[in-house]
Amino acid sequence: MRAAERLTFDPDDERLARAAWSRLAEPGDLRVHALLTQVGPGEALRALVSRDVEWMERFRPRLAELEPARDLRTLASVGGRLILPSDPEWPTGLDELTAPPPCLWVRGPLALDSLAARSVAIVGARASTAYGEHVAGDLASGAAGRGFVVVSGLAYGIDGVAHRGALTAGDSVAVVAGGVDRAYPRGHEGLMAVLVREGAVVSEVPPGSAPTRSRFLQRNRLIAAMTRGTVVVEAAMRSGALSTARCAAALGRPVGAVPGPITSVSSAGCHELVREGRAVLVTDAAELADLVGSLGADAATPAPGASSPYDELDEVALRVADALPVRSGRPLDRLCVASGLDPATVQSALGRLALLGLAERHAHGWRRVRSAAPSRA
Template sequence: MDADRFARAALSRLAEPCDQEVRTLLDEVGPVEAVVRIRAGSGTLARFRPRVASLDTERDLDIAAKVGARVVVPGDDEWPERLGGIPIPPYCVWVRGPLDLAETVERSVAVVGSRTATAYGEQVAADLAAGLARRGWSVVSGAAFGIDGSAHRGALAVDGATVAVLAGGVERPYPSGHATLISRIARDGLVVSEVAPGSAPMKSRFLARNRLIAGMTRGTVVVEADLRSGSRNTVKHAIEAGRHVGAVPGPITSMTSSGCHQEIRDGRAVLVTSTEEVIDLVGDLGADACEPARGLVRPEDGLPPLDASVLEAVPFRSALPLDAVVRSVAQPPLVVRAALGRLERLGLVTESAGTWRKRPQRRLTTAG
């Protein structure tokens, strides 16, 4: 492993995510020298001595390898450019799961909200997430009880891509009541954390984690939040990172929607009521200040409407026979087959034994 990556992995164990001194040090001298100086521990850096004493990055990498996690750093293909552009980027991210992080979050929406959600909120979160996933958008959330869990499940239910960003290490499911859900996300989607394996989830890390959820996505949608909900912290980070924010309204008699209503009243969030409105919101964003420098044209941009709807009907990871795609699109079989051929030539779909799926995202087989 290269020294830069190793040093960033070490930093993710030594320093808290938003440590201002370490951030400045990193900017000035780079990760390798930053770790050297923290190890030396002179002046204010002496505060890191207890952590330096117990630092064992090889062991952290071993733990990561055991759960199939890798360290992703700036400069990697898999490093999301969007994540490098937030006010305080992570030192690195630990990533667990079969998808490519950069590709997965390229078209992604954060769906977040209260842990103490109502049945209404959980239903809306699952429906929005499923709708987004069906249209090829990844759903990013925090794996918490309530809205987060419903959002992940909604995406998984339609075989969509979902990313859980944890406040502790990627090897420890938190909350433990969501161990099965998080395992499934690690198997089919991505589990991400900016803190090294073995790190416990702590209050400050939840708040730091929220900036990653907000920062790696094109926009954040709050489904239910009371006035003091942590998801309002995610909204704050999204605004600071220049992302658009949507909020789902609910009954004014429900305290669990009061935070959403307040964000809308304050003009910090746009009221959204459907998947289409969410895509309108984050689509605008893709076209404006957030990513102007990339100049990247995706093959599916500017597809004719028919081809776009056929592409939508083809799932990501499972495969469908032609007649199932035909049923979904409601167009004549020959028309659908021709569109699939065009999409195949664009590298957007692939055929195998008469079944069609979206071109799988690049998979990584080795850690780091």
């Protein structure tokens, strides 16, 4: 194991220093974040080189190969940019994390500061069903069409469909666990290319970094923190999408979950979120907007369902309507017996029913107007 005695770059260049820390430390490292906040990235690098701080010894193996200028060149070669917390484009939601990333490696034209105003994470299982994919695509395009930037994780299954659905109607951002220079999974190379061209692809680790399991878990906290809220579409009981939901809830962001058949293991995680009161049940893009949008502008109106003229009737008129025969008219005294009401009340109800086109005179009595037959409740 070699141990570098000096840095090959100027630690007071904040871009280089932060790029270096994103290479040295794994995502979510609390002590590194504390150190960077307290002394700044350059001073922290000097402490590492000087071997003053014992807990920092663990970064020494990576120090030997550290070359942030090369990482930035790689990023530039794919048209990307490094975003620092002090940059105007920095998505400020990240600052609410206990350990925000030292910087973001970004490709694509979409400015990330737009996420603060109107965005939603739509995430879910890789092992999705045709139902879940249909729903995720609909929700994502509905959300994007309402001006929400749809953020997801570029995974197979729900994530991929969410990106594609969003791109049909608006903007989408992928937050990935490895470097932004290559697609993971490889099968989403084409989708990533579209996001790089029309949206954005974001990572907290430098180009060339492998998407390890722990980086996937840490990546989920970025998705939760960068967005105004998270909606889970299909998640089995231990799905990684649930960690995004947990993180969003911990940050006080609204969480939604889409229900599905209880016979589907792919919906079990969503149902559990709702059962435990950790997520609001979401069934369409209007309800998604209601959950993560601005109060007032996005309030969902409950679906009305089919209406019937009988819905307007009071109990008395309903009873009289029930007592009306369909074929030949029934006389008033028989209507009183059938409805259990006195003649004056029945007569007044018949007047209202006739006005509504629900009753008509026939032979020596009254009958129901056929097209208006009530269905049993």
